[in-house]
Amino acid sequence: MTLAEILARELGAEHVLGPEKLSLRHPGWCAQSLDAGLLVRPADAAELSAILKATPGVPVVPQGGVTGLVEGTASSPGEIIVSFERMNRIEQIDPAQGVALVGAGVTLAQLDAALEPHGLMAGVDIGARDSCTIGGMVSTNAGGIRVLRYGMMRASVLGLEVVRADGTVLDLTSPLMKNNAGYDLKQVFIGSEGTLGLVTKVALRLFPRPRAIATALVGIDARALSAFMPRLRLALGEGLAALEGMWPDCYRRCAEFQGVTPLPLQAGPDGPGLFLIAEAFGPDDTAAQTALEQALVPMLEDGTIRDAVLAQSGAERARIWRIREGAGVIGGDGAPGYHYDVSLKLADLDPYVQRLQAKVADAFDGIAVLVFGHVGDGNLHLSLMPDGTLPPRDAVDAVVYGVLAGFESSAISAEHGVGLEKRAALQTYRPAGILAAMGTLKAAFDPEGRLNPGKVLPGNGPR
Numbered sequence: 001m002t003l004a005e006i007l008a009r010e011l012g013a014e015h016v017l018g019p020e021k022l023s024l025r026h027p028g029w030c031a032q033s034l035d036a037g038l039l040v041r042p043a044d045a046a047e048l049s050a051i052l053k054a055t056p057g058v059p060v061v062p063q064g065g066v067t068g069l070v071e072g073t074a075s076s077p078g079e080i081i082v083s084f085e086r087m088n089r090i091e092q093i094d095p096a097q098g099v100a101l102v103g104a105g106v107t108l109a110q111l112d113a114a115l116e117p118h119g120l121m122a123g124v125d126i127g128a129r130d131s132c133t134i135g136g137m138v139s140t141n142a143g144g145i146r147v148l149r150y151g152m153m154r155a156s157v158l159g160l161e162v163v164r165a166d167g168t169v170l171d172l173t174s175p176l177m178k179n180n181a182g183y184d185l186k187q188v189f190i191g192s193e194g195t196l197g198l199v200t201k202v203a204l205r206l207f208p209r210p211r212a213i214a215t216a217l218v219g220i221d222a223r224a225l226s227a228f229m230p231r232l233r234l235a236l237g238e239g240l241a242a243l244e245g246m247w248p249d250c251y252r253r254c255a256e257f258q259g260v261t262p263l264p265l266q267a268g269p270d271g272p273g274l275f276l277i278a279e280a281f282g283p284d285d286t287a288a289q290t291a292l293e294q295a296l297v298p299m300l301e302d303g304t305i306r307d308a309v310l311a312q313s314g315a316e317r318a319r320i321w322r323i324r325e326g327a328g329v330i331g332g333d334g335a336p337g338y339h340y341d342v343s344l345k346l347a348d349l350d351p352y353v354q355r356l357q358a359k360v361a362d363a364f365d366g367i368a369v370l371v372f373g374h375v376g377d378g379n380l381h382l383s384l385m386p387d388g389t390l391p392p393r394d395a396v397d398a399v400v401y402g403v404l405a406g407f408e409s410s411a412i413s414a415e416h417g418v419g420l421e422k423r424a425a426l427q428t429y430r431p432a433g434i435l436a437a438m439g440t441l442k443a444a445f446d447p448e449g450r451l452n453p454g455k456v457l458p459g460n461g462p463r
């Protein structure tokens with residue numbers, strides 16, 4: 001029997017897709033996602049387990065919404081793509097416990113629509129919400145715009161159902177707030193990018209929806225960021241919901257890309273500028289607006305910030321966010337460029353940007369360094385866009401990560417993960433002892449190396 005026939009026997013032929021049907025699918029945000037030419041759509045953990053048991057040793061590539069940005073869903077001939085699209089049921093929403101139990105293939109937007117009538121929401125929110133799945137978000141430990149308030153995905157996961165490489169199903173879905181009964185195994189799978197186990201179900205902590213949100217666009221001298229942030233946090237306390245940043249070239253380019261007239265703000269004529277979006281939650285519109293205004297005005301008066309505009313309507317808020325969301329897709333419009341997602345201490349963000357821009361200008365001709373990110377949690381996204389030919393990736397990586405390595409406590413991936421794209425950088429910039437411990441974990445959970453081979457760590461197959 002061929003592999004496709006074995007899979008069809010387990011699932012039914014309609015849930016096994018070959019090259020012809022796959023040619024009609026969009027590969028999502030990873031050009032090689034469908035290269036395996038063989039995709040299965042199990043309905044639940046039991047079916048997934050049966051597939052893994054029926055195909056011992058055959059490599060599998062899990063795929064959620066394929067919005068991941070590090071080639072974590074790339075597949076090759078000989079591998080089986082596991083799609084979670086049929087595990088798209090919201091099994092339970094328990095408002096009393098503040099927990100939802102959802103299939104791994106439920107999208108964030110789908111969950112949000114179901115939670116809205118209960119006045120609840122998930123803590124993590126990302127721009128890819130219409131397509132990204134809860135299983136994918138768990139597997140990448142997604143971050144996004146509300147990490148300051150709710151933490152990354154890990155902080156919201158109360159339980160998981162996971163299928164191991166040999167087909168064993170682990171029910172770790174306990175929705176208990178407290179559970180110290182032995183090792184907290186779910187933590188191993190969160191952020192492991194499908195290399196240690198396949199997530200089929202998630203028990204997710206829920207949060208009350210904010211009753212009101214106030215949004216401000218703030219212009220500061222970027223060197224003042226580490227003075228601004230703690231004062232904003234002190235003034236707003238729990239109400240501080242987001243602090244996003246765009247360096248000036250990025251701000252202008254995104255506004256142009258999105259067809260939005262940029263708001264006329266001063267962002268530091270005497271030094272490197274920075275545009276920030278600050279958001280505060282509050283019990284009602286007036287309270288949220290007042291809290292944000294009272295946080296910003298003293299800093300305007302003493303010159304910590306240069307300028308600020310408080311959105312006065314939903315339309316103004318949408319206009320501000322539209323510019324920022326342009327930054328998230330600026331590389332996806334087909335324009336050549338390389339994209340990075342790095343983590344630094346707050347005080348190091350602008351020094352890194354300045355050093356990198358200088359180094360890039362020295363090393364290459366005509367490359368714009370566009371910088372934005374979740375600055376409140378020290379996360380920069382960089383897009384290096386050439387106006388001519390794109391230099392080799394290795395050469396650009398060496399500059400981006402080489403400058404980064406000069407900053408203590410920096411990371412080559414803040415929230416997107418490693419996938420294939422950042423695997424070489426991980427090997428170069430993570431200490432050998434840490435890489436060895438990762439290898440030990442991988443060998444323990446996936447001794448044959450069949451789970452998402454070659455992602456995060458070098459595989460034992462073609463990758």
Ligand SMILES: Cc1cc2nc3c(=O)[nH]c(=O)nc-3n(C[C@H](O)[C@H](O)[C@H](O)COP(=O)(O)OP(=O)(O)OC[C@H]3O[C@@H](n4cnc5c(N)ncnc54)[C@H](O)[C@@H]3O)c2cc1C
Binds near residue numbers: 065128133193452455
């Ligand atoms: C416009 C845009 C904005 C974005 N903004 C953010 C952001 O702000 N913050 C952020 O963190 N990310 C962001 N991302 C990246 C991406 O959306 C996240 O990484 C998301 O969590 C991926 O979810 P997915 O369902 O698309 O997973 P996929 O892309 O399908 O997969 C991602 C990884 O998880 C593995 N995987 C998927 N499902 C499972 C499963 N059920 N079990 C085991 N492994 C699995 C895959 O093999 C792959 O390694 C953005 C992407 C886009 C396109």
